[in-house]
Amino acid sequence: MTPYNDPSTPAVPLTATPDEALRRSLGVGRRRFLSTCTAVAAGAVAAPVFGAAPALAQDRGRDHGHDHGRGQVLVPPHKRGIILYTVRDATARDPLASDLPSGFREVFKQLARHGYRQVEFAGYNQHANAPGGAGLESVEGAKLLRRWLDEYGLRAQGNHGFIPSSWPLTEADKDTFKKHLEIANILGMDHMGTGGDPTGSSYRADWDVAADKWNALGEIARSEGIKLYTHNHDSAYGFLLDGGPLDDQGRPTRSSGIRKLEYFLKVTDPKLVWLEMDIFWAHVAQYKFHTYTAHDGSTRKSVFDPAALVARHNKRYPLFHAKDGVVSTTNGMGWDMVPFGTGDIDYTTFFSRVGLSNYRNPMVEDDNSPSATDPAQSLREAKISYDNMAALRKRRC
Numbered sequence: 488m489t490p491y492n493d494p495s496t497p498a499v500p501l502t503a504t505p506d507e508a509l510r511r512s513l514g515v516g517r518r519r520f521l522s523t524c525t526a527v528a529a530g531a532v533a534a535p536v537f538g539a540a541p542a543l544a545q546d547r548g549r550d551h552g553h554d555h556g557r558g559q560v561l562v563p564p565h566k567r568g569i570i571l572y573t574v575r576d577a578t579a580r581d582p583l584a585s586d587l588p589s590g591f592r593e594v595f596k597q598l599a600r601h602g603y604r605q606v607e608f609a610g611y612n613q614h615a616n617a618p619g620g621a622g623l624e625s626v627e628g629a630k631l632l633r634r635w636l637d638e639y640g641l642r643a644q645g646n647h648g649f650i651p652s653s654w655p656l657t658e659a660d661k662d663t664f665k666k667h668l669e670i671a672n673i674l675g676m677d678h679m680g681t682g683g684d685p686t687g688s689s690y691r692a693d694w695d696v697a698a699d700k701w702n703a704l705g706e707i708a709r710s711e712g713i714k715l716y717t718h719n720h721d722s723a724y725g726f727l728l729d730g731g732p733l734d735d736q737g738r739p740t741r742s743s744g745i746r747k748l749e750y751f752l753k754v755t756d757p758k759l760v761w762l763e764m765d766i767f768w769a770h771v772a773q774y775k776f777h778t779y780t781a782h783d784g785s786t787r788k789s790v791f792d793p794a795a796l797v798a799r800h801n802k803r804y805p806l807f808h809a810k811d812g813v814v815s816t817t818n819g820m821g822w823d824m825v826p827f828g829t830g831d832i833d834y835t836t837f838f839s840r841v842g843l844s845n846y847r848n849p850m851v852e853d854d855n856s857p858s859a860t861d862p863a864q865s866l867r868e869a870k871i872s873y874d875n876m877a878a879l880r881k882r883r884c
Contacts, residue, residue, distance in 0.1 A: 561838040561879040562849055568605030568644055569598060569851040569872070570808065572682075574865045576857035578613045587862055590617025592635045594866070599639035601870045602877060606636070607806070607850045608646035609682065611670070626666075629673035636674070643674040644848050645763070645806055647682035647718065654700045664704065668711040678806060678848075679708060680716035680763060684723040685751055690738055691729040694747060698754040705759025716761040716806060721820070723748040724772035724791055730782040742779040744789050752800055761803055765852070767810035767824060769793035770832055774821025794840040802846065809834065809849040809876065826868045827851050828875020835879055851876060 571578060571594070580589035588597045590613045598606065611628060615621040619631045636643055649667045651660035671679040685697035701717065708715040724746050731741025752762070773791040781787050797804045811830035812822030828834070841847065851872040856865035 558880040558883055560877075561835065561844060561881060562876050563844055564602070564877070565604050565642075566844065566848055567603055567851075567873060567876050568607060568848055569603050569869055570607040570609055570645075570647070572609035572647070572854070573852050573856050573872075574598075574869055575609065576862065576865055578617075580862070581614050581616050583616050585862065588866060590614055590619075591623070591632060592618050592638075595635050595639045595641055597866055598869065599641055601866075601873045603851075603869075603873055604640065605642045605644045605848060605850070607644055608648070608674075610646075610648060624670065626669060626673065629670040633674050643671075643676045645676060645678045645680055645716070645850070646671060646674075647680060650681040650683070650704070654696065656700075656703070661707070664707065665711070668708060668713050671713050672711060676713065678714045678716050678761065678763075680718055680761075680806075682718050684720060684748075685717050687722065689725065689728045689747065691727055691750065694727065694750055695754060698751060698760075701751075701760050702756050705756065709759060714761045714805065715759070716763045717751075718763045718808070719748055719765055719768060721768045721771040721775060723751075724769060724793075725776045726779040731780070731784070740780075741782050741784070743782065744779055744787060746776070746791065749796065752803065757800075757803055761805055762800075763806035763808065764793065764797060764804055765808040765810060766793060766832065766834075766837060767808065767812050767822065767852075769796075770812065771820045771822055775819075794837050797841045801843070804841070805846060805848055807847060807849040808852040809872075810852045810854075824853060824855050826853050826856070826875075827872035828878070829871070834876075835882065838879060839881055849876070 574594055577588055577594045577597075578591055580587060582589040582593070588594050595606070611624040611632070612622055613619070619628065622628065623632055633643075646667075649663055651657070651664055653660045656664075668679060685701055686693050688694065688697075701715070705715045726742040727745045727747045727750050728739045728741065729743050729745065730739050732739075734740050748762070769791070770793065773793065777790045778786055778788050809827050811825050811827045811832050811834070813825055813830045815821060815823040822830075822832075824830075838844065838847075838849075851869065853865075853868060853872065856868045858864040
């Protein structure tokens, strides 16, 4: 296994932009990268995704690996998905007050027209006036949702839903968790998860507790034929505090350089716990967390490489949030969120490096797609994102 901190990683100035930091840390310039076919071996150099979107009718007729005459597709048609949080305004829209798609059934219809073949739920609520009523978080509601998914040729591939807050588990929480597993099975999901990190703590002891809990939940999920996954934000890829002088509460104040979620991967059972990488937030982490204070008090540099982490842990990352961003030096995160394929994150390189295109499930996400002034925006941007994902091809030499 690749060590957590590779001493060969070049130092990166604290003032470097995300683009500069990444290219310097991997020792490759944009011009040399683009002029050679080293996309798979090189780092995820920030560059916009270019290329015209293919027509939907043509796209549906292609096989899962090749677009004849144009090269190998990076995301096969049957793996192109979207998390419904991106179009949450549409599922919540009152169908009696708008001619736009509203509620789950009409949104499924529109997403299928765009070309999507997978959806990830973010809960099971919609507008009360939509078919089925407001709350579909039940066995009967799941059966209705499954009928609509099947009607439009869609596959459910996850949900950001219920993870018990109790530990040890209360009987009530365990029963609710099992109910959600039953719903997931009715919907035909292989995976069920959450939108939050296992813990918000920076301390190893708390991540050990989180690992025990997730191993237990994963065992329950496996008994029902479901893979349990957790979803990351940027802080989960920050550095673990696991040594050095203690603070006044007896907690460590310095780091070995191990990142929190990397430690979680190490101490959870790979047969029980899976992960969904939000690629945007992983790039924010790359921008924010590139130095740490070592146990001896020295400042050390370690630039996070999201694709390398996925490649090291391979099948533990069955899902992604495919969320794009443009480089920003003003918001403290390094990136501003934009629709997929319109930003600077080099998804051609990322998907090439992580491979296993028929195993991964990338879900388009844009937190900012719903608009208070443009009610059609989220579904329109969902189409833009789909077309840009469908346009991704492996680079040719």
